[in-house]
Amino acid sequence: MKEFKVFLREDEIPKQWYNIQADLPTPLQPPLHPGTRQPIGPQDLAPVFPMNLIEQEVNTKDRWIDIPQEVMEKLLIWRPTPLRRAYALEKVLGTPARIYYKDEGVSPPGSHKPNTAVAQAYYNKVFGIKRIATETGAGQWGSALSFACCLFGLECKVYMVRISYDQKPYRRLMMNTWGANCVPSPSKDTQAGRKILEAHPDSPGSLGIAISEAVEDAVTSKDTRYSLGSVLNHVLMHQTIIGLEAKKQLEKFGEKKVDIVTGCAGGGSNFSGLAFPFVLDKINGAKITIIPAEPTSCPTMTRAPFVYDFGDNVGMAPMVPMHSLGHSFIPAPIHAGGLRYHGMAPLVSQLINDGLLEPRAYNQLECYANAVLWARTEGFIPAPETSHAISVVVEEAKKAKEEGKQKVILLIWSGHGIMDLGGYESYFSGKLIDYPLPEEEMRKSLKDIEGWPKPKIMKMGKVVG
Numbered sequence: 001m002k003e004f005k006v007f008l009r010e011d012e013i014p015k016q017w018y019n020i021q022a023d024l025p026t027p028l029q030p031p032l033h034p035g036t037r038q039p040i041g042p043q044d045l046a047p048v049f050p051m052n053l054i055e056q057e058v059n060t061k062d063r064w065i066d067i068p069q070e071v072m073e074k075l076l077i078w079r080p081t082p083l084r085r086a087y088a089l090e091k092v093l094g095t096p097a098r099i100y101y102k103d104e105g106v107s108p109p110g111s112h113k114p115n116t117a118v119a120q121a122y123y124n125k126v127f128g129i130k131r132i133a134t135e136t137g138a139g140q141w142g143s144a145l146s147f148a149c150c151l152f153g154l155e156c157k158v159y160m161v162r163i164s165y166d167q168k169p170y171r172r173l174m175m176n177t178w179g180a181n182c183v184p185s186p187s188k189d190t191q192a193g194r195k196i197l198e199a200h201p202d203s204p205g206s207l208g209i210a211i212s213e214a215v216e217d218a219v220t221s222k223d224t225r226y227s228l229g230s231v232l233n234h235v236l237m238h239q240t241i242i243g244l245e246a247k248k249q250l251e252k253f254g255e256k257k258v259d260i261v262t263g264c265a266g267g268g269s270n271f272s273g274l275a276f277p278f279v280l281d282k283i284n285g286a287k288i289t290i291i292p293a294e295p296t297s298c299p300t301m302t303r304a305p306f307v308y309d310f311g312d313n314v315g316m317a318p319m320v321p322m323h324s325l326g327h328s329f330i331p332a333p334i335h336a337g338g339l340r341y342h343g344m345a346p347l348v349s350q351l352i353n354d355g356l357l358e359p360r361a362y363n364q365l366e367c368y369a370n371a372v373l374w375a376r377t378e379g380f381i382p383a384p385e386t387s388h389a390i391s392v393v394v395e396e397a398k399k400a401k402e403e404g405k406q407k408v409i410l411l412i413w414s415g416h417g418i419m420d421l422g423g424y425e426s427y428f429s430g431k432l433i434d435y436p437l438p439e440e441e442m443r444k445s446l447k448d449i450e451g452w453p454k455p456k457i458m459k460m461g462k463v464v465g
């Protein structure tokens with residue numbers, strides 16, 4: 001291997017990922033088999049994921065996991081990502097707070113997602129896998145995995161929800177540019193897809209259908225596995241490089257402590273990537289407020305119960321303990337496509353039960369207003385998902401002003417929005433509306449999981465419900 005020289009800020013990049021499973025005050029309860037409803041073991045996942053990633057998924061012992069040199073070389077293409085201070089926003093808000101943002105929008109696909117895509121492609125490759133299949137909604141994950149497979153010489157097949165495939169050609173073209181095969185889902189390439197096309201030739205598709213196609217492809221094709229861009233323990237762990245870098249960078253800014261840490265949470269991966277190293281400090285007694293932000297139209301963390309539910313919409317994936325609106329829940333068509341998942345990562349869900357995280361929900365219009373405020377002060381145009389984290393920052397910065405307190409606020413800027421300008425267009429033309437979820441609708445979607453096994457409700461290791 002060629003010697004790999006890093007000229008810039010090498011000291012900021014961690015050599016290991018942080019595995020929060022080793023420090024949890026309440027251990028995770030086991031996933032259940034979707035058919036038998038009995039706890040599953042690593043072997044049950046082997047047809048879907050390579051064993052080296054499954055080992056990371058179930059590792060509760062090792063706090064630190066070495067980042068392989070081959071992964072590091074790829075991460076160095078865009079890492080360390082900048083930590084910037086949002087001086088202009090602070091000034092406009094007139095806040096005494098100091099606002100720092102960790103910019104994950106600088107990666108080639110434009111978000112935090114390649115942090116795990118690159119690691120997953122590497123582990124598949126060393127396990128002897130030649131090809132990865134996945135699904136994508138708006139295209140963020142599909143483009144990140146296409147990029148990662150390209151770097152490691154793996155084939156990549158992406159099943160993209162038909163309606164996005166037609167409406168968002170640019171993400172698809174990014175995937176093609178990196179050499180991936182992206183097809184609209186439902187497709188003729190799988191049994192699941194053909195069955196749906198027979199009954200509904202004009203089906204717009206759904207994430208559930210696309211997952212079914214990708215998983216079928218993975219378990220029926222030679223040397224192929226499936227890959228997921230969020231929710232799972234190993235995915236969240238791969239993202240901790242974000243928070244570990246941010247800590248070193250804050251030191252260089254002369255900051256000794258942080259008061260508020262925030263990020264948006266769809267499945268929970270970018271938020272956890274920034275927050276988990278700070279959650280460890282909080283477990284050890286530090287006073288930090290850690291806030292994951294979500295849309296009011298898909299309020300998994302702020303309103304949904306903690307239940308066992310399927311990870312996917314169709315009932316093929318294992319049931320995991322999480323805050324969930326029910327796997328059949330169909331969220332309103334908000335522009336933050338990455339925040340429309342029906343559940344929340346089990347790790348994030350349990351940390352909420354432990355009282356270590358304090359989730360908040362925001363309406364779409366407020367988020368766009370704050371995204372535009374950000375673009376007109378800091379310049380960079382945020383992804384619609386990211387605007388939820390920005391909304392926490394604006395709220396907290398105003399509060400700091402009222403209280404006259406010099407707080408330090410840290411957010412993860414999960415991605416740029418220059419592939420999502422259609423949402424901005426709708427906002428400017430006054431076409432956007434808010435969709436706070438009616439109680440009635442939530443009760444309806446939760447009916448599907450009535451009578452199923454229930455996880456214990458535990459707080460800091462003690463059963464409370």
Ligand SMILES: *Cc1c(COP(=O)(O)O)cnc(C)c1O
Pocket residue numbers: 111112113140141229230231264265266267268269270271338339383385386414415416
């Ligand atoms: C996918 C995505 C999200 C949501 O996913 P998480 O797993 O919760 O991080 C947020 N922001 C951007 C820019 C995304 O692409």
